[in-house]
Amino acid sequence: MPLDLISETLSEDPVARRLLDGLGRAGDEDDDGAYETALRLALVARLLSSRPGKAENQADELQKWRLKRVTAYVEEHIGRALPLSELARIAGLSRMYFAARFRAATGMRPHDYVVRRRIERAKDLLVRTDDTLAFIAMDVGFQTQAHFTTVFKKVVGHTPGRWRSINRPMV
CATH class of the missing domain: 1.10.10.60 (Homeodomain-like)
Structure with a gap:
């Protein structure tokens, strides 16, 4: 991640700013560096999670081939009950993971x-x-x-x- 993007993220993200501030004060603690290490890990995780780009969108949304498989299945079997567990099975995912990814991809819950x-x-x-x-x-x-x-x-x-x-x- 380029430095300008890191500084932009830090200036816009109050959580990242607080983690950085805590890191500056962490040297005063007498805890064998565990607190400082935890703050560093939390800051890195925050910076990585705020990265813009294609990978973030792909992680949030259902993969296109899975979405096509589910929508085709819905069209083919529209006249009968289509429980979430069945749609998730067609996508090859767990129920809750499928529901979250489907909503991210389509803007609506599978039932809707x-x-x-x-x-x-x-x-x-x-x-x-x-x-x-x-x-x-x-x-x-x-x-x-x-x-x-x-x-x-x-x-x-x-x-x-x-x-x-x-x-x-x-x-």
Whole structure:
């Protein structure tokens, strides 16, 4: 890490400044240097964690191949229950790690992503077919029409029936 970047980080980061200040006073302690060593390690860790660049983004986000695998799986199995554990298994990660990385990559929780995809699929079916709302609800993975209607209205702003009447092309 270049020195100018280190000094910039120190000037902007109050935690790093406090660690550096503590390091300046650490020589006064009579603890065999353990406190000073701990402060140095904490300062180095802080500086490394504040490094800008590609590696930081890659560590925060889900790898693209894993994300593609999960999103394709969601599309293929949208009509059935998709628990977090199953999506994490498809990505080859633990549940909590997958959920955090997925959110970093997409800006939403895995469950929210699945719900949005279900609503998008339902909107397509509402416009293209004459299927009943109950059939569409089941087809896109909702357990009941009532739950489908509640979620649809929350996400879209209209009930499915109202949305269909507004958006369906006239024949």
